[in-house]
Structures are given as structure tokens and as C-alpha cells.
Amino acid sequence: xxxxxxxxxxxxxxxxxxxxxxxxxxxxxxxxxxxxxxxxxxxxxxxxxxxxxxxxxxxxxxxxxxxxxxxxxxxxxxxxxxxxxxxxxxxxxxxxxxxxxxxxxxxxxxxxxxxxxxxxxxxxxxxxxxxxxxxxxxxxxxxxxxxxxxxxxxxxxxxxxxxxxxxxxxxxxxxxxxxxxxxxxxxxxxxxxxxxxxxxxxxxxxxxxxxxxxxxxxxxxxxxxxxxxxxxxxxxxxxxxxxxxxxxxxxxxxxxxxxxxxxxxxxxxxxxxxxxxxxxxxxxxxxxxxxxxxxxxxxxxxxxxxxxxxxxxxxxxxxxxxxxxxxxxxxxxxxxxxxxxxxxxxxxxxxxxxxxxxxxxxxxxxxxxxxxxxxxxxxxxxxxxxxxxxxxxxxxxxxxxxxxxxxxxxxxxxxxxxxxxxxxxxxxxxxxxxxxxxxxxxxxxxxxxxxxxxxxxxxxxxxxxxxxxx
Amino acid sequence: xxxxxxxxxxxxxxxxxxxxxxxxxxxxxxxxxxxxxxxxxxxxxxxxxxxxxxxxxxxxxxxxxxxxxxxxxxxxxxxxxxxxxxxxxxxxxxxxxxxxxxxxxxxxxxxxxxxxxxxxxxxxxxxxxxxxxxxxxxxxxxxxxxxxxxxxxxxxxxxxxxxxxxxxxxxxxxxxxxxxxxxxxxxxxxxxxxxxxxxxxxxxxxxxxxxxxxxxxxxxxxxxxxxxxxxxxxxxxxxxxxxxxxxxxxxxxxxxxxx
Amino acid sequence: xxxxxxxxxxxxxxxxxxxxxxxxxxxxxxxxxxxxxxxxxxxxxxxxxxxxxxxxxxxxxxxxxxxxxxxxxxxxxxxxxxxxxxxxxxxxxxxxxxxxxxxxxxxxxxxxxxxxxxxxxxxxxxxxxxxxxxxxxxxxxxxxxxxxxxxxxxxxxxxxxxxxxxxxxxxxxxxxxxxxxxxxxxxxxxxxxxxxxxxxxxxxxxxxxxxxxxxxxxxxxx
Numbered sequence: 001x002x003x004x005x006x007x008x009x010x011x012x013x014x015x016x017x018x019x020x021x022x023x024x025x026x027x028x029x030x031x032x033x034x035x036x037x038x039x040x041x042x043x044x045x046x047x048x049x050x051x052x053x054x055x056x057x058x059x060x061x062x063x064x065x066x067x068x069x070x071x072x073x074x075x076x077x078x079x080x081x082x083x084x085x086x087x088x089x090x091x092x093x094x095x096x097x098x099x100x101x102x103x104x105x106x107x108x109x110x111x112x113x114x115x116x117x118x119x120x121x122x123x124x125x126x127x128x129x130x131x132x133x134x135x136x137x138x139x140x141x142x143x144x145x146x147x148x149x150x151x152x153x154x155x156x157x158x159x160x161x162x163x164x165x166x167x168x169x170x171x172x173x174x175x176x177x178x179x180x181x182x183x184x185x186x187x188x189x190x191x192x193x194x195x196x197x198x199x200x201x202x203x204x205x206x207x208x209x210x211x212x213x214x215x216x217x218x219x220x221x222x223x224x225x226x227x228x229x230x231x232x233x234x235x236x237x238x239x240x241x242x243x244x245x246x247x248x249x250x251x252x253x254x255x256x257x258x259x260x261x262x263x264x265x266x267x268x269x270x271x272x273x274x275x276x277x278x279x280x281x282x283x284x285x286x287x288x289x290x291x292x293x294x295x296x297x298x299x300x301x302x303x304x305x306x307x308x309x310x311x312x313x314x315x316x317x318x319x320x321x322x323x324x325x326x327x328x329x330x331x332x333x334x335x336x337x338x339x340x341x342x343x344x345x346x347x348x349x350x351x352x353x354x355x356x357x358x359x360x361x362x363x364x365x366x367x368x369x370x371x372x373x374x375x376x377x378x379x380x381x382x383x384x385x386x387x388x389x390x391x392x393x394x395x396x397x398x399x400x401x402x403x404x405x406x407x408x409x410x411x412x413x414x415x416x417x418x419x420x421x422x423x424x425x426x427x428x429x430x431x432x433x434x435x436x437x438x439x440x441x442x443x444x445x446x447x448x449x450x451x452x453x454x455x456x457x458x459x460x461x462x463x464x465x466x467x468x469x470x
Numbered sequence: 471x472x473x474x475x476x477x478x479x480x481x482x483x484x485x486x487x488x489x490x491x492x493x494x495x496x497x498x499x500x501x502x503x504x505x506x507x508x509x510x511x512x513x514x515x516x517x518x519x520x521x522x523x524x525x526x527x528x529x530x531x532x533x534x535x536x537x538x539x540x541x542x543x544x545x546x547x548x549x550x551x552x553x554x555x556x557x558x559x560x561x562x563x564x565x566x567x568x569x570x571x572x573x574x575x576x577x578x579x580x581x582x583x584x585x586x587x588x589x590x591x592x593x594x595x596x597x598x599x600x601x602x603x604x605x606x607x608x609x610x611x612x613x614x615x616x617x618x619x620x621x622x623x624x625x626x627x628x629x630x631x632x633x634x635x636x637x638x639x640x641x642x643x644x645x646x647x648x649x650x651x652x653x654x655x656x657x658x659x660x661x662x663x664x665x666x667x668x669x670x671x672x673x674x675x676x677x678x679x680x681x682x683x684x685x686x687x688x689x690x691x692x693x694x695x696x697x698x699x700x701x702x703x704x705x706x707x708x709x710x711x712x713x714x715x716x717x718x719x720x721x722x723x724x725x726x727x728x729x
Numbered sequence: 730x731x732x733x734x735x736x737x738x739x740x741x742x743x744x745x746x747x748x749x750x751x752x753x754x755x756x757x758x759x760x761x762x763x764x765x766x767x768x769x770x771x772x773x774x775x776x777x778x779x780x781x782x783x784x785x786x787x788x789x790x791x792x793x794x795x796x797x798x799x800x801x802x803x804x805x806x807x808x809x810x811x812x813x814x815x816x817x818x819x820x821x822x823x824x825x826x827x828x829x830x831x832x833x834x835x836x837x838x839x840x841x842x843x844x845x846x847x848x849x850x851x852x853x854x855x856x857x858x859x860x861x862x863x864x865x866x867x868x869x870x871x872x873x874x875x876x877x878x879x880x881x882x883x884x885x886x887x888x889x890x891x892x893x894x895x896x897x898x899x900x901x902x903x904x905x906x907x908x909x910x911x912x913x914x915x916x917x918x919x920x921x922x923x924x925x926x927x928x929x930x931x932x933x934x935x936x937x938x939x940x941x942x943x944x945x946x947x948x949x950x951x
Contacts, residue, residue, distance in 0.1 A: 011666065028922045055757045063752035065741040072734075088845060110754040136928060137919035155919055163920055183917060183925045190929060195840045212902045221915035221930020223873070228871055228907060229838075239737070246901040250893035251760060253858075261918065265779065265858040268930065269910035271897075273870075276906050279868035281834070283906045293737055321653045325670045359664060361671075362530065363659025364624035381571070384532025393532070395520050401528055405536035406492070408522040409543065418495045433703050443665030448700030450674070451496050453807045458489050458498035462517055 001116050001147055004332035005344055005353035012359070013331035028156040032318040036369070037264025043264070049254050054246050054373040055310035060240075064300060067209040067242045068291075070229045074212030078274025079321040080287040084239075085118075087294055092123035095234065098288050099127040100133045101230045104199040108190070110216070110223040111135040112203025113399070114235045114292055116334040117347070120201070128156050130372060131201070134222035136186050143170045149328035152314035157327055161410050187240060190222070195436040197245065200226030200284070204237035205311065206252060210245045213273040214289065217256055217266050224270050231274070232468065233284040238292050240300075240308040245270075250389050255371035259313040304379055307342055316366035316376060322359055331356060338366035354392045357383035397441065418457040425452030437456055484514040486548050488556040488590070491523040492692050493713075500692060503719035504557045504593055511556075513600050520546045526564040529572065531659045538572050545569070545582055552592045553600065559622025559690045562592045567625060591691055592622055593715055598631035604638060608720035611641025615684035616714075617675065617698065618651040619691035632690055632714055639717065645680045647687075656697035671678045672701045679709055690714050760894065768856040769938070775859030776936060777823045779913030780926055785938040792819075795881070795935065796826025799846050802879050802933055806832040806843040810870045815883045816848035819937065837876050847873025847931070850854045850883040853899075854936070860912045861936060866905035874911055880931040882911070886938045 015021055040046045043349070060067055072082045083098075085091035089307030095118075099107070105130050109115070119129045133142040137154035143166045148154030155163070162180055167173040173185045202223055206215040209285035214235045216223040227233050243249065249271075257263040276283025299308055317323045333344045333353070341360060345353040357380045366376045387393055406420065408413055425434070433449030436442065444450055456464075485508055489501040508515050515581050525540030544565065548554055556562050569583035597603040614636060622628045636644050655661065655671025675698060679687045687709055699711035773783050779822050782798065784791045799807075807829045809816035820822055823829060832845060849870075853862040861882040863874055874880040893910075915930030926932055 012664065015664050016670060024921070025796055030741065031918075031922045052757045055755070059750075059753065061745075062750070063745055065738055065745050066752045068741065069738065084737050086733055086737065090733070134929065135919070136917045140919070153919060153922065156922065158920075160921055179920045179923050180925050180927070183928060187927070187929055192840065194929070195838070213899060213904055219916050220928035221919075224871075224875060225929055228875060239741075244756065246897050246904075247759075247894060248756075249897065250890060253893060263779075264775070265860060265910070265912045267779070267912055267915050269860075269911075269912075271900075271904070271908040273904040273906060273908075276654075277865070277868070278904055280865050281868065281870040282872065283865060291737075293740070297737065297740040297744055300741065305744075321655070321665075321671050321674075322667055325667050357532075358660070359667075361620070361653050361660045361668075363620040363653035363654065363657070365620075365653070368624065377861060378571075381530065381532070385534050386528070386532070388534070390531045390879070397531070398533070401531070401536045402532040404523075405539050408525075408540050411520045413521055414491070414522050421495065422699060433700070441662050443662045443668075444700070446665055447669045447704060448697065449703040450700055451696060453495050454498045456498065458494045459517075459519055460502035461498055461502065462519070466517075468759040 001119060001334050003348055003352055005348070006117055006355045007332060008330050008355040008359055011332065012326040014094060015326040015330055020159060021327055024157050024159060025048050025322045025324055028150065028153055029318045029324045032152070032261060032314070033280070035293060036259055036315055036318065038262065039258040039262040043254070043258060044257070049251055050371055050373060052251050053255055053371060054309065056243060056251060057372050058306070060179050060244060061300060061308055064242065067244055068239055071207050071209040071212055071242055074210065075274065075289055076212070078212055080274050080289050082289045082291060084291050085293065088118040091118040091236070091292055091294065092120065095120055095291055096127035097235070099124050099236060101131045103201065104129050104232060105128055106193065106197045107131050107199040107201050108123050108134045108193050108197040108222070108226045108230065110203070110218065111138055112201070112236050113334055114203055114238050115201070116148065118236070118292065119292055119307040120236060123367060129199070132190065132197070133359065134181065134190050134194070134226060134289050139164060139186055141188065144175050147329070149336070150314060150317060151312055157329070174375055194222070194225040194229055197226070197230045199234055200230040201233040201234045201236065202227055203234050205256065207242045207248060208249065208271070209242050213246070213247060215269050216270040216272070218270070219267040221268055222322055225270055227270060227272050228282050229282070231254060231284055232286045232288070234288045234290065236290045236292065238294070238296055244357065256311050256313050259315040259369065259371045287392070296401065299346050303382065304342070304346055307346065309374055310339055310343070311372060313371060315369040315371065319365040319369050321363065322361070338376045338380070342376055342383065345383055350386055350390060354387050357387065391427060415457060415459055417454060419460065421453035422455045422457065426455050428452070471581050484516045484552055486554045486602045487515050487517045488548070488554050488561065489517065489523060490556060490558045490561050490692065490727045493557060496696065497692055497713065500557050500713040503713065503715040504555070506719040507597070507606065507715060509595070510607060511597065511603055515720065516546050516549070518549070524561045524564045526560060526568065527658055529568050534572060541569050541572050541583070542579070545579070545586055545675055547611050548586065552589070553596060554586070555593055556590065557593045557690070557713065558692060559592045559619050559626055559628065560693060562590050563621040587693060592626060592628055594631040594635055594690060595626060595628045596635055599700040603635070606635050606639060606718045608639045608718050609641060610639055610717045610720045612686050613643040613645065613684045614688055614717065615645050615647045615679055615682045616650060617647070617654060617687055619689050619694045620653050622690045627691070635688045635718060636688070642717070645684055647682045649674070649678050654694045654698055656693045658693065661697060671690030671702065672697055676701055676707065680707060685710065686712050687708050688712050688714050688717055699721045726727055741777065746787065748857045759795065766856065766891060768891050769886050771856035772854055772859060772889050775856065776913065777859070779859040781859060781913040781934040781936060782914070783852060783936045783938060787944045791937060792822055792826060795937070796823055798935065799823070799829065799879060800827060803880055803934060804829065804846045806841070807848065808832050808834065808837050808845055808873060810873065810942070811850040812869065813848070813850050815850045815939070816873070817880070819849045819883060832871060834872055837872055843913065845877040846879040846881055847877035848881045849873035853896050854884045854889045855893055855896050855910070856889055857911070858912055860896070860910045863909045863911060864905045865901070865907040871907060871909060874909070876932060877931055879933045879935065879942050880911070880939050881935045883937050883939060
């Protein structure tokens with residue numbers, strides 16, 4: 001996907017003025033947040049399960065080499081062909097080669113954020129494959145030529161009217177404002193693709209090391225169709241998605257649907273292992289698992305490794321007041337919201353995405369909801385410090401910081417400035433607020449007042465009232 | 471178990487006041503109110519006047535070098551013993567959680583930071599959890615709603631102490647707002663870097679406040695109050711911002727309105 | 730390709746090295762086992778919460794209710810796998826309640842336009858989540874719960890387990906190609922975050938709860 005993270009500010013301002021988007025955002029995130037909170041409240045073991053999941057993921061990260069090796073061994077034992085891609089370019093090349101070698105002309109795809117990272121569809125199209133997104137939300141934005149705006153709800157920014165117009169234009173379907181009607185149209189058109197596609201492409205929510213299985217968690221049933229019917233299955237999954245044992249899967253299944261949509265369980269969980277066995281009436285003859293490094297091993301080495309615990313539930317997006325205000329597109333890449341503000345700079349490099357860690361008030365709501373306890377606010381702070389270290393801050397900001405720290409070195413100097421500010425402030429504003437602050441603080445006073453400094457700072461008052469000395 | 475003479479777990483050691491640069495310069499009435507309340511419950515309040523700033527704006531914006539300089543000064547300024555009380559949830563959280571990050575590579579400073587962090591409290595936290603105050607003995611009156619500032623609630627885990635105190639004031643008609651713990655959009659530097667997003671968040675907070683019909687909105691963080699108050703004053707809504715310390719102090723403290 | 734794998738593992742080993750505990754030693758212990766519960770009662774509750782419909786009780790009444798439900802969904806054709814005796818028995822017994830015709834796997838797989846109900850005996854059911862478990866083990870087909878508009882699962886009461894762990898334990902040693910957890914009908918919220926039941930998978934999920942032990946035994950009562 002094209003990277004536009006550093007245009008966050010500009011795109012956020014556009015998003016704030018987009019009334020349709022604002023309505024969609026309020027509805028989407030409000031609902032997800034309410035459902036998630038209700039599901040968690042109804043699940044007394046939530047905290048204990050979170051702690052467990054966090055512990056399991058930490059063990060995985062500590063021994064990812066061992067667990068990943070086991071996964072590959074088990075998967076290959078059962079007929080899967082496992083590929084490893086260091087970066088997006090390599091991944092695309094492998095995917096294109098697979099498509100050509102297998103003689104694929106039509107592929108149905110179910111949701112995969114990792115595939116967006118590597119622009120998989122383009123690569124397959126380049127190899128002569130028509131790729132049809134089958135997740136309803138992804139299908140909609142594919143028709144619209146757009147990118148997903150939310151990890152769980154890619155078409156969260158679209159209204160039914162917009163979708164109906166799309167279906168009319170691209171599918172020849174009559175206009176309707178019935179949501180079930182629209183869903184029925186998509187079902188009809190996609191059904192035919194499922195039945196005829198040579199390849200099903202999926203992501204993977206989890207990779208089970210002790211069995212070599214890929215786990216898909218879905219609601220629509222498209223993930224199942226795409227991994228049962230076509231003769232080839234291609235799973236594109238990040239290396240960090242490993243969990244140690246099949247017995248660990250329920251812990252994550254108890255957290256992921258609740259955190260994402262507020263369901264106790266998703267409609268479908270598919271655990272697929274290798275190719276069809278002799279005598280199976282359905283199933284792929286060929287299974288390819290494309291494991292992506294794409295920056296993950298570098299993250300594993302450093303202070304941000306816990307971010308690799310992420311299970312892509314989207315809960316942090318739904319509770320983030322900044323995401324709720326601007327949606328996913330301003331974050332400018334595959335991942336948005338709090339996880340995007342951390343993961344994007346780590347995967348694409350901080351210079352290309354330095355605007356993102358600043359796009360947060362550090363309120364901490366995300367850390368409260370993360371089912372695997374990723375310390376997102378701490379990582380945002382850390383990235384801001386990295387930005388300073390890497391020379392990504394403006395000279396103006398650095399000078400201002402040095403000036404402010406210089407003043408704060410000596411209480412006497414601070415007091416003198418406060419006294420002067422107090423006199424000037426009271427003189428110019430006559431006790432009312434300041435209507436316009438100078439750059440770079442002018443943003444504040446666009447729509448808010450700022451108080452004038454007090455006539456006498458507290459430290460002076462205290463000395464007067466209590467006769468105290470410095 | 472009410473303590474009326476500031477005798478808490480620290481015996482009769484005085485309480486040090488960390489009055490915060492923001493309140494010092496823009497709302498000194500908050501500082502006076504804090505002293506008033508502490509003295510009401512028997513604390514002997516020391517005010518080290520060489521204090522300046524805890525360094526939060528520098529730390530939050532990633533400027534750790536400058537933040538460290540201010541943190542060092544802070545750790546030198548405050549005495550080696552006794553509780554440190556501040557009317558700011560975010561400043562207390564900075565010292566408690568931010569200083570160990572700043573000094574993670576300096577074992578001696580880290581130890582000192584941890585020791586100081588262990589005895590720093592936000593005002594309502596100190597009154598309720600340490601002094602065991604159940605009635606702040608305030609003569610304030612008015613319909614009040616409360617905003618949970620992010621650092622006080624999530625950073626320090628202080629949720630019920632301010633509410634207990636507010637509900638115990640006879641003249642206060644306390645009403646909870648919806649989304650009381652939703653961020654007001656201040657976020658320090660964020661409000662200046664992304665002012666439009668910030669304002670949208672503030673607007674939502676003000677909507678929730680207006681829905682309560684309260685005459686006052688209060689909080690344990692002045693930054694939030696300046697932010698909310700700034701929007702209220704620009705539009706002219708019939709709500710006043712007032713710091714928690716000022717409500718607790720009551721009429722005796724005088725009304726050093728922030729805006 | 731093998732070189733890329735080697736270099737990945739070199740990077741990973743460098744990043745992972747230095748942790749005292751071996752793999753798994755840092756893992757939390759087994760998830761605590763909750764006290765014994767009435768599994769069938771819980772399954773009935775959770776399956777309903779997942780928008781599934783549970784039928785039990787005297788066979789004649791259940792068949793009549795089922796027939797009515799299928800008619801209401803516009804079903805005209807019934808599909809059951811050749812090797813699934815209980816599914817065959819139920820489907821054939823239902824024919825007069827429609828009337829319904831019987832269709833084949835080939836027709837279903839070929840995209841038949843008829844509104845179809847697929848019948849299949851489940852391997853297990855999970856009380857915790859209201860889940861029907863279907864797998865490809867033993868060469869069984871998954872078509873009945875995949876393509877048709879309505880999915881009717883025949884669940885022997887004795888196969889209801891309490892939690893997901895128990896359902897998975899049977900398949901860990903030698904997993905089949907496909908283990909599917911089916912918890913109610915397919916659904917989507919992708920349009921205006923409004924829940925719509927019935928997306929790509931079946932739009933109605935029905936469970937016939939049998940009180941006899943296993944599949945393949947002649948059904949005389951539910």
C-alpha cells in the first residue's frame with residue numbers, strides 16, 4: 001500500500017470536515033466500543049485470560065526461532081509448501097511465481113492486513129490473476145478503488161447509499177437502501193467466484209506451532225469457502241502470528257472476538273492443516289504458506305518487541321478518541337489508530353511516519369483494552385524520544401524546549417518571567433482571557449481562549465502571605 | 471479511620487507542596503486552595519520555593535534531555551522525607567512513572583526517583599487514601615460534574631477519591647457526566663500540534679458537561695480545565711470550570727478562576 | 730528460498746537469544762478447569778445467543794417444526810452426505826413435510842440455484858461458545874455447512890463438550906485438513922456497522938439435538 005503517513009495532519013483536517021465520514025465514524029466506533037465493553041463485562045475471566053494471552057505471546061517472542069521452526073516442520077509434514085519473504089518485494093515475487101506455477105487465473109481473497117503491507121493483489125494481477133476480495137467490506141472498497149479504513153471494518157467509512165451506487169455501477173444491481181438486500185447482492189455475485197476460483201488467498205490470525213495449522217477467525221463464511229473449495233490455498237501471514245500449541249488457541253479465541261466486535265465467539269473458526277488428505281472430498285491439493293518477515297525480525301531485536309503480540313483485534317482503534325475523530329485513512333498506511341501509530345513507524349521507518357506518534361494525547365484508553373497488554377502509550381512516548389534522537393524534530397521545537405528548560409533551571413528566573421507576564425497580561429487583557437496566542441501556540445486560540453497569566457504567581461503570594469524566604 | 475491532625479503514616483513530618491508551574495503562573499488560587507485544605511486537616515505544609523517544573527511537556531514531546539534536567543532539579547528540590555502533595559494528577563504521574571523511564575540507565579538517580587515516586591500524591595488521593603478524610607468540611611455550593619483526567623484516572627488509578635470528597639460536601643449537588651473518563655483533547659503538546667482534532671474532542675466533552683445541567687465542571691488537572699474552560703469561554707456556555715482543590719477549600723480560598 | 734529461510738532464522742536467533750527459560754518454560758500452566766456444568770443446557774443457551782435455533786424433544790414434533798422452518802426459509806431441496814446415516818435418515822423423513830426434493834453434492838458444489846438445506850452429523854458441540862464442530866477427518870465432506878442456505882446439524886447429546894480445549898484435544902495429535910467451529914449463521918456488520926444475518930455462509934443454523942449416543946445409529950427419539 002502507498003505510504004502517506006506524514007500527511008497525517010492535512011488528511012486529519014480533511015477528515016474532520018467530511019460530514020459523511022464523521023457520521024460513519026461515530027456509528028462504527030460507538031457500536032464496536034459498546035459491544036466490546038458489554039462482552040467484557042459479561043466475561044468475568046477477561047483479566048485473567050488477558051494475562052495468560054500476554055504471557056503466551058511473550059514466551060513466543062522469546063523463542064520465536066524455535067516455535068517458527070516447529071511450525072514449518074509440522075506444516076511441511078502435512079503437505080504445505082512454506083515460503084519465507086524478507087521484504088515486500090520478495091513476497092510479491094514469490095506470490096506471483098506461485099500463481100504462475102499453479103496456473104491460476106482467478107483468486108478469491110479473504111481478509112489479510114499482511115497482504116496489504118506487501119500489495120499482494122497488484123503482484124497477483126501482474127501474474128495474470130483476477131483477484132476478488134470476498135470479505136464484504138473489502139469487496140466494497142475494492143469496487144470503490146479505495147483502501148481499508150479500519151482493521152476490522154474496512155468499509156466503515158461508507159454509507160449504504162454509497163455502497164448501493166457502487167453495486168449499481170459495477171454489478172448492475174438496482175438501487176436499494178436495504179442493507180440485507182445489499183448483502184444478498186454481494187453473496188450472489190461472490191458465490192460464483194468461490195465456486196470457480198483456482199486459488200483461495202487468506203491471511204492467518206494464528207499459526208499453531210505444534211500442528212503446523214493456520215487459523216482463520218471470521219463471521220461471513222468467505223474464509224471457509226476460500227480455503228475449502230479452490231484447488232490451491234495461499235496463506236499470507238506474518239512470522240509473529242505463531243502460538244505454541246493447539247491447546248493455547250482457546251485463550252486467544254476467548255479474547256479476539258470479544259475485543260473486536262463484542263461477540264463471545266465469531267461465527268466461524270477454521271483450523272486448516274496442510275493439503276487435502278487422500279479420500280477427502282474437498283480441500284486444496286496444494287497449500288502454500290507465505291511467511292512474512294517485512295521488518296518483524298528487526299522489531300523483535302529491540303525495545304518495541306512487545307508490539308509483535310498484536311492479534312489485530314482493532315479494539316484500540318475503537319476506543320481511541322483521535323481515531324474516532326479522523327478515521328483510518330489519515331494514518332496513511334495499512335494500520336491505523338494506536339497500533340498503527342506504533343507499528344507503521346517501526347515497519348516503514350520513523351522518518352517516513354514521524355507524524356504518527358504525535359497524533360495522540362496519551363490518554364491510555366488503548367492500553368486498557370488491548371487483549372494482549374501491549375503498552376502502546378509507553379511506545380508512543382518512546383517513538384517521540386527516538387524522533388528527537390534521529391534528528392526528526394524541527395529546530396524551532398528544539399530551541400523552544402531548550403529555552404523552556406533554561407527558564408526552569410532557576411526559580412528566580414521563572415518568577416521574574418511570571419511577574420512580567422502577569423503585568424503585561426493583566427494590562428492587555430484586563431483580566432479576561434487571551435484571544436490569540438502567537439505561533440506556535442496559535443492553534444490553541446483558533447477556537448479556545450487562553451487565560452492571561454495571574455497578576456502575581458503563587459510563589460510570590462506565598463512569600464508575601466507567609467513571609468517565607470527562598 | 472479519620473485523621474484530623476495530619477498524623478497519617480508519616481507521623482508529624484510535614485507535607486511538601488508541589489504547586490506546579492501551570493497553576494503557579496495561571497491559577498495561583500489552586501495552589502492556595504491546596505494549602506488551605508491540607509492545613510485544615512492538620513498538615514504542616516512546606517513549600518520549597520526553588521521548585522519549577524516537573525518536565526512533563528518535554529518528556530511527553532520526546533525531548534528527554536531537557537526533561538531529565540528538570541527532573542534532576544525536581545529531585546534535588548524536594549526534601550528527603552515526607553509526602554509530596556500536588557493538585558495535579560498529570561504531574562504526580564510524571565514523577566511516579568515518567569522519572570523511572572528518564573533515569574532507567576542511571577541506577578543512582580533511578581533509585582532516588584523511585585523513592586520520591588513512592589511518596590508523591592495527588593491531592594484527593596492524599597486526603598482520602600492517606601489521611602482518611604471522609605468530609606472535606608467545605609462550604610462550597612453548586613451543581614458540579616467531574617471530569618476524570620487521563621493521568622489521574624489511568625496513570626494513578628484515582629477514581630473514587632475525588633467523588634467521595636465531592637459527594638461529602640453538603641452544598642454540592644454532584645452529577646456524573648457520560649464519558650467522564652474520555653479524554654478532553656488537551657494532551658499537552660497535542661492541543662497545539664493538532665488543534666482541530668483536539669477541539670473536536672473538547673467539544674464532545676463540553677457536550678457531555680452541558681447535558682448534566684451542572685453549573686461547574688471540576689477535575690484534578692488544571693491543563694484539562696484550561697482546555698475545557700477555553701472552549702466554554704470562547705462560545706460563552708453557562709458553565710464554569712473550577713479546580714477540585716478550590717471546591718474542597720470552599721469560599722475561604724477565594725475564587726481564582728482560570729478562565 | 731532455503732537461503733532466505735536460513736537468513737531469517739539467523740536473524741531470529743540473534744533477536745531471541747539470551748532468555749534463560751527454554752521455550753514453553755515461561756508459559757502459563759493449563760487454563761483452570763471450571764466446575765462441572767450441565768453441558769447440554771449451556772449449549773442450548775450459547776447456541777441461541779449466537780442466533781442459532783435448537784430443536785429437541787419428540788422426533789415427530791421436531792421434524793414437523795423443522796419442516797415448517799425450512800418452508801419459511803423458502804427451502805426446496807435437501808442435501809445430505811452419502812456416508813452420513815443419521816443425516817440421511819432425518820432428511821428422508823423430512824421430505825413429506827415440504828414437500829422437499831433431495832439434491833446431490835455435485836449439484837450443490839455446482840452452484841445450484843435451489844434454496845437448499847444441508848444436513849450433517851457433527852463431530853462434537855461446544856457448550857462454552859454454542860459451537861458445532863465439523864472436520865474433514867475420515868474423508869467427510871464439509872459441504873452441508875458451507876454452501877447451502879440453511880445448515881442443519883445433527884448433534885448427539887453425548888458429543889457436547891464443555892470447552893474449546895476438549896473439542897481440540899481429539900485432533901491435536903493428527904489434525905485433519907479442516908477443523909471448523911460453526912457458531913450460528915454467517916453474518917456481517919460491514920455495511921454501516923449494522924448486523925445482517927446471512928453473508929456468504931448459511932443464513933440459518935439449526936441444531937437437532939439427539940439423546941442417543943452416536944451418529945449412524947437409527948434414530949427413534951430426540
